[in-house]
């Protein structure tokens with residue numbers, strides 16, 4: 203089965219509500235794949251199902267040729283699925299450096315060889331070289347997003363799930379984020395959930411659109427921009 207991430211017939215119900223309904227998705231190794239759609243489309247649900255923090259009601263998830271559908275989040279992370287959250291998940295009482303060191307630990311808490319140098323390198327790569335000793339709780343919202351990105355990269359993911367990284371950022375911070383995303387190594391595939399369409403269209407090579415839990419469209423940026431189904435989804439018309 204080709205494709206780094208292959209999702210088939212994925213569904214998730216909350217009582218009577220189908221938050222996600224029979225969705226398929228394929229993310230190739232090294233791809234820049236965006237997942238968009240109006241509020242409540244099911245984007246975060248899909249991301250959480252892939253990360254393993256939610257269990258599906260239907261469907262399968264394959265990563266790197268393995269069926270990970272029932273696998274715990276920590277095991278998926280060890281296989282190479284990294285993520286950031288809608289609200290940055292950092293340890294407020296630890297320094298930025300310690301956050302990255304902890305996030306990059308191997309199983310059983312062992313630090314990676316050269317871990318400190320690598321952590322400093324990652325912090326520099328996300329623009330936090332002047333804040334390595336700052337407590338994460340004292341960082342601005344935008345800086346916590348940058349820190350969480352460095353933490354996710356410390357796990358050496360092959361797939362990075364980014365959940366609305368531009369949410370709550372001021373325009374100059376969005377520009378900084380766009381630069382950081384553009385500089386991500388192409389050894390990492392990215393699945394980006396985002397409402398900021400300029401950011402998405404500048405970043406993605408494939409775009410998948412969800413509406414009311416259903417798959418509406420997958421295509422290149424020009425295909426997505428000119429799709430009547432996508433326009434209808436954003437206009438609130440049933441696909």
Ligand SMILES: Nc1ncnc2c1ncn2[C@@H]1O[C@H](COP(=O)(O)OP(=O)(O)OP(=O)(O)O)[C@@H](O)[C@H]1O
Nearest residue numbers: 216219220221239240241242243244245246247248
């Ligand atoms: N824990 C929950 N209990 C009940 N319903 C939920 C729960 N989580 C999500 N939902 C519902 O599932 C649907 C999909 O939610 P989801 O957060 O995945 O959408 P989204 O596309 O990420 O939306 P947004 O862009 O607003 O973040 C929504 O109708 C939402 O209200």
